[in-house]
Amino acid sequence: MYVVTGATGNVGREIVNLLAEACEKTTAVSRDPEASFPPGVDVATPADLPLGDAEAIVISLRAVGGSLEALLSQAAGEGVRRAVLLSAITVEYGGGYARFAEEFKAAESAVRASGLDWTFLRCSDFAANSLAWAPQISAMGAVRGAYGEAATSPIHEKDIAEVAVHALLDPPPSNRAFALTGPESLSQLDRARILGVPFIEVSPNQVRDAMLAQGLPEDVPDRMLGYLAACLKEPGPSTTTVQELLGRSRTFAEWAEDHAGSFTPNAA
Template identity: 55%
Template sequence: MFVVIGATGIVGREVISHLVAAGAPVTAVTRDRDAVLPSGVVVAQGDPARPHLPADVWKGAEAVLLSSRGALDSATAILAAAADHGVERVVVVSAATVEFPAGEPRFMAGFRALEAAAQSSGMVWTALRCSDFAANTLAWAPQLRAGDVVRGAYRDAATSPIHERDIAAVAVRALTEDGHGNRSYVLTGPRSLTQPDKVRILGEVTGRDLSFLELTPDQVRAAMTAQGLPEDIPARLLGSLADYARVPGPTTTTVADLLDRPAQDFAAWVTDHAAAFTR
């Protein structure tokens, strides 16, 4: 049995799909009472932000994926409980900023604490240090459904965005195979892109003439908070972008090395999610 914590998140859903396709039994932990997941998946209601999950979550479990930003403060207790119930292996979805610092120190510290919780759990651990998710681009969807201009700060900020399916594929390898124990992997997409690069590719894939308009960080922060978003969200975004405008984020070949195929590029991600940007 494989336990997926953060089951309805971007990575969690993909991991569950991979495991189910391989015929593996899965328990999905989610806050969502009405979560729609593949047939045969056992859904356990639980809040990853709370240190105590229902004990029956761990029944027969051999490995656990922890993929929930909400669990950063509760990870130590959750993983200690998993180990106490005989779970042997843990994979945590972390951030490349642990190894390549960018953004506000408090956010990096959260991921370092997550990895420390895995390392001290007594289980065999693997940390996936991910670059920015290509799926973060969905934040532009409302703008592109309304028009042809993306407005944002730090136009020259460059990262190598990663497709969630690649993260999931590596996670499943680490959950189910030997050879990944007590290791950390920096996972990125295959190519570094600035924000205008991403907008250009969005336009090419969707057949639209799109452009990027640079705003000041204060303008972006004000727009985000006016939408009711908590302060942490613009702080996390703008802090990272400011640093990536000075020094591009990392680009690694780790996905290709582990999966024996190229990492999926940003155009492939846009193709998979093009409907989200349709007017």
Template identity: 50%
Template sequence: MILLTGANGVVGRRVLELLPDEGVAVTRGTPVPGAAKTVRGDLCHPEWIEPALDGVEAVQISPRATGPGLDELLKLAVKHGVRRVVLLSATTVAYPAGEPRFAARFKAAEDLVTQSGLEWTVLRLADFAANALAWAPQLKAGDVVRGAYGRAASSPIHEADIAAVAVQALRGKLPGGTAYTLTGPQSLDQHEKVRLIGAALGRALSFQELPPEQVRQGMLAQGLPEEVPARLLGSLADYSERPGPTTGTVEDLLGRPALTFADWARDNVAAFGR
């Protein structure tokens, strides 16, 4: 069996689709579709999960899901004979961008995983293509996306590619003790991302740049916690000066081209339609 933290997340759901008979989903809420089994509880205090670790061979870690409970979870995994751990980290550990406090959290998680005594794989992920879903309300209402730093460029990765690599690592098909930097195949700024969504929808869309502080205040007015605009705007500011990394690692590991942002947009037209 393979235990997944953050199973309700964008990547977790995709991984479960690839593990229909062996995925154990960890969640605070309702049963997760596609999971062979769901266990519920607060991973910040993971003692309750101990019975669910019996028969588990590998664990996928989402640091945002485990929070301060990661160290204890790893110790419990070792105690119950788990062999492998796969960590979903971020490219900012190796390619700094945004406020250092956010990359530091991922680096701290990497340190715990690599020192756990388990066979480990770290996946340092570029920004998810799925982050563009935040534009859906604007595109359902009109043909303009408004945001900050239009020329900020990164190589967004399709969650299906993350899941495909993660499953290989969870099943022991990748060399252990390795950190991989996974990105999409093409560096795109925000204008280009919006254009590609428009091409998938058959609509002429545009990106309108707003002052960063206006965007920040708008996000806070929606009730988002302070760290959400801080994380977003800090990274975008740096990527507007220096694009994020682009690697061919996905293709190297999967033996096929990485999925493009255009592929992702076509896969998600329903989310933006009106």
């Protein structure tokens, strides 16, 4: 059995779907016991998490938060063999506010100390971060954003999920970290152009206020804006790891096509 925390998130849901398609016994961990998953997938809440039959666990730090060490202790005590941690590329390459990279470094250290075999997926800027633009694109056909020239290599959540499932079902040698990015470096202006809308430069504070008004957690604007500010000075890294592991790497244009419905009028 494979246990996936953060199972309703962009990456977690894709991991659950792929495991279900492969007919692998899967437990999706969600705070919402009524969350919908493919047939055959078991659902557990963080407070009632069965690990006794689990071969491996996928850990989303945002989902487990301060309970990471307790979860790792439970996993080791119940015979789980491996952990796949969704980490951040800033651990390896820097960028953004140091406190966020330090959170992931601490999480990696905790997994290393757990006694489990581990794989760290150090992910770059999610292409799905562009979904934060959806309400304004739907409302006015444009993006109002900060740091338009900042360049990153956004990664499709499906690529992260496929690498994670590869690490679960056909694991590489134990205890390895992989830096995962999309295949091309794109500025915010480039991303808006691919979505077919103009980019209107506004102040970071205006962007932060707009994101908070959407109901996003307070740390999200700081994570995104802090990283973009760093990438304005030096573009974020690009690696070929996804291509090497999967034989191809999805572009931002492919991601935009997959999510086109989110950016149409009245879609917000």
